[in-house]
Amino acid sequence: MEMTETATRWLTDTEQCAWRTHLDVSRLLTHQLEKDLQPFGLTMNDYEILVNLSESDDRRMRMSDLAAATLQSKSRLSHQITRMENAGLVRREHCESDRRGLFAVLTDLGGETMRKVAPHHVESVRRHFMDLLSPGELSELHAALTPIAEHLRGRRGKP
Amino acid sequence: MEMTETATRWLTDTEQCAWRTHLDVSRLLTHQLEKDLQPFGLTMNDYEILVNLSESDDRRMRMSDLAAATLQSKSRLSHQITRMENAGLVRREHCESDRRGLFAVLTDLGGETMRKVAPHHVESVRRHFMDLLSPGELSELHAALTPIAEHLRGRRGKP
Numbered sequence: 001m002e003m004t005e006t007a008t009r010w011l012t013d014t015e016q017c018a019w020r021t022h023l024d025v026s027r028l029l030t031h032q033l034e035k036d037l038q039p040f041g042l043t044m045n046d047y048e049i050l051v052n053l054s055e056s057d058d059r060r061m062r063m064s065d066l067a068a069a070t071l072q073s074k075s076r077l078s079h080q081i082t083r084m085e086n087a088g089l090v091r092r093e094h095c096e097s098d099r100r101g102l103f104a105v106l107t108d109l110g111g112e113t114m115r116k117v118a119p120h121h122v123e124s125v126r127r128h129f130m131d132l133l134s135p136g137e138l139s140e141l142h143a144a145l146t147p148i149a150e151h152l153r154g155r156r157g158k159p
Numbered sequence: 160m161e162m163t164e165t166a167t168r169w170l171t172d173t174e175q176c177a178w179r180t181h182l183d184v185s186r187l188l189t190h191q192l193e194k195d196l197q198p199f200g201l202t203m204n205d206y207e208i209l210v211n212l213s214e215s216d217d218r219r220m221r222m223s224d225l226a227a228a229t230l231q232s233k234s235r236l237s238h239q240i241t242r243m244e245n246a247g248l249v250r251r252e253h254c255e256s257d258r259r260g261l262f263a264v265l266t267d268l269g270g271e272t273m274r275k276v277a278p279h280h281v282e283s284v285r286r287h288f289m290d291l292l293s294p295g296e297l298s299e300l301h302a303a304l305t306p307i308a309e310h311l312r313g314r315r316g317k318p
Contacts, residue, residue, distance in 0.1 A: 008278040015289055018301035022288075025304045026185040027230055028311035071186055119167040129181075130174055132310055137303040142177035144296040145184045151291055152187035 029128060036124040040117045041087070045070070045080055047121060050106065050114045053090065059106035060093065066104055071156070089113060188287060195283040199276045204229070204239055205248070206280060209265065209273045212249065218265035219252065225263055230315070248272060 011019060034044055042050075052069050053059050061069070067077045081104050084090045089110035095101035106114075133141065170178060193203055201209075211228050212218050220228070226236045240263050243249045248269035254260035265273075292300065 008281055009285055010281055011284070011289070014301075015297065018297050018304075019284060019289070021301055021304045021308050024230065024308045025311065026189065028308070028315070030185065031230075032311060032314060071183065071190075122167055122169055125170070125178060126168055128311060128314075129307060130170070130178070132307045133303055137299070138174065138177050140296070140299040141303045142173075142180055144292055144300045145177075145180045148288060148291045149180050149183045149187070152184065152191060152287060155191060155287075156187070 032128050033121070033124055037117070037121065040113070040120070042113070042117060045072070046084060046089070047117065049080065049084065049104070050089065050110055050117075053104060053106040054111060054114050059111065060103045063092075063102045063104055071153075084110075191287050192280070192283055196276070196280065199272070199279070200246070201272070201276060204231070205243060206276065208239065208243065208263070209248065209269055209276075212263060212265040213270060213273045218270065219262045222251075222261045222263055230312075243269075 030044065037044065037047055048070050049066065052066060053061055063077065063081070064074065067074045070077065072080070081090060081092065085092060088107060090104050091107055093103045093105050095103055130138070189203065196202065196206055207229050208225065211225060212220055222236065222240070223233065226233045229236065231239070240249060240251065244251060247266060249263050250266055252262045252264050254262055289297070
């Protein structure tokens with residue numbers, strides 16, 4: 001693990017400053033959105049699962065697909081689904097025609113919760129992120145981040 | 160908490176896609192950087208505290224200043240400093256001339272750890288973020304995120 005200091009490509013002041021801003025936005029925005037969801041008893045992860053299920057056919061997804069869509073490990077998703085099952089928002093179902101298939105299904109309560117919370121969450125995203133960007137800035141941000149997202153998605157599960 | 164659906168400014172497809180990309184980068188990048196720090200027994204929060212202390216006069220900071228610099232609550236920082244104290248990376252010190260002053264101080268081991276880990280962490284930041292952006296993209300990203308970071312920093316501790 002030893003590297004010589006001369007080989008290190010240290011960040012320039014400009015890079016350091018941009019990096020710090022990215023880190024701060026990343027952390028503070030998550031914190032703010034979690035705080036805005038708290039009155040509804042939901043976390044960001046909960047909300048994301050409700051969104052995924054509500055947009056799926058028959059409001060159900062295979063657990064492995066849901067893990068991939070929400071960028072979580074299967075074991076972590078399983079714990080999360082158990083918590084949401086206890087809250088009555090989702091239920092697990094085995095598919096009879098597919099013995100390997102374990103699904104997460106949105107309950108009626110989960111669907112109602114989603115409809116109630118979504119307008120508040122969208123306002124929160126607008127207020128703390130979207131409304132602070134011009135259309136041009138949003139487009140530039142998207143263009144800059146897309147290759148990074150692809151790179152990072154491709155690295156999932158690799159050492 | 161009721162809002163009528165007609166009042167909701169739902170995200171457009173373009174906004175939704177940019178927002179999703181931002182969320183994914185935010186989450187996956189944290190995950191990747193944490194993974195790259197794991198062989199050294201450090202988390203991102205640990206690393207950030209080592210950076211702050213190593214750049215401070217006498218390698219020490221008042222706990223309240225360190226909490227502000229790392230965007231953590233004082234109680235959370237206190238737990239973190241206890242873990243790092245147990246690992247020998249920092250120590251707490253009371254300032255005799257300032258009865259309210261509790262400081263976190265970098266130990267020699269903490270300083271050595273910082274010197275050893277920093278080149279690896281910088282390579283990780285370059286590889287998974289910086290090297291994927293042109294100078295123009297980095298500058299645009301920084302310009303777009305700066306008002307958001309300022310907005311969110313201003314909201315800390317507010318309801």
